[in-house]
Amino acid sequence: MAVVVVTDSSASLPADLVDELAIAVVPLHVLVGDQAIREGIDAVDIDYGSDAVSTSGASPGELRAVYEQALTRSDGDGVVAVHLSRQLSGTWEAGRQAVREMAAEDRVHLVDSLGAGLATGLPVLAAARRAKTGAPLAEVYATAVSASREARTFILVNRTEQLRRGGRLSAAASFFGSELVTKPLLQIVEGRLELREKVRTRSKAYAKLVAAAVESAHGAGATVAVQHLGAEDAANTVAGQLREKLPDLRELIVTEFGPTLAVHLGVGAVGVVVIPA
Incomplete structure (x- = not known):
């Protein structure tokens, strides 16, 4: 098939581009009291100025489930997962743990976008567009890394x-x-x-x-x-x-x-x- 690109919901990508490029998105979480809201999935009103509102990254289990689905969908061509900066979230580290548990380091390549929001999303788009041309895993990964460093x-x-x-x-x-x-x-x-x-x-x-x-x-x-x-x-x-x-x-x-x-x-x-x- 083709390399599949994965990201997390903090990338803020417009839905039409996610669909067009078949990007897999892992939801992060907004915590309101004892309620965990999955970004992009659960609809709820959020008071962004409240001290009671916080956030959390995706767990290794959540990431592993999406990586495995993406790997299957790629027909063995591989997965490039681009996540928000490890300085700002534990999601990238959780992704690394998930890849280790899968023993899939040669098939699932992680990229620290060094950013957040569309500083993650634009490298994702660059990588997904490269993947759509049929480029191999190494080239798709290099595209994401280059765009992340230049942003x-x-x-x-x-x-x-x-x-x-x-x-x-x-x-x-x-x-x-x-x-x-x-x-x-x-x-x-x-x-x-x-x-x-x-x-x-x-x-x-x-x-x-x-x-x-x-x-x-x-x-x-x-x-x-x-x-x-x-x-x-x-x-x-x-x-x-x-x-x-x-x-x-x-x-x-x-x-x-x-x-x-x-x-x-x-x-x-x-x-x-x-x-x-």
């Missing part, structure tokens, strides 16, 4: 309290001063979420976000994704500015952050992922 991620948030509470911000980003008068612009560096700079006003913060993305694109042919939580107008404005400043984009995706990322980023967050040509 640049920038995120504008209203507050960092939820990120700090969840341990997702590096120690270097622990001091922000008053967040009432500054807007934190974050970036992901080698899989870790760090402070890029503090900006005084929201309009300047959006300008900085767009400028960082344009600089990272290195000219024509870049792939770009814009994500948001409850900030559709702002995301569309950012996307429009990127189209204007980067008229030769290869692809531009605009979508919402999934619940497992939204819990940590908070309402109003807007992020941009760029993979240069």
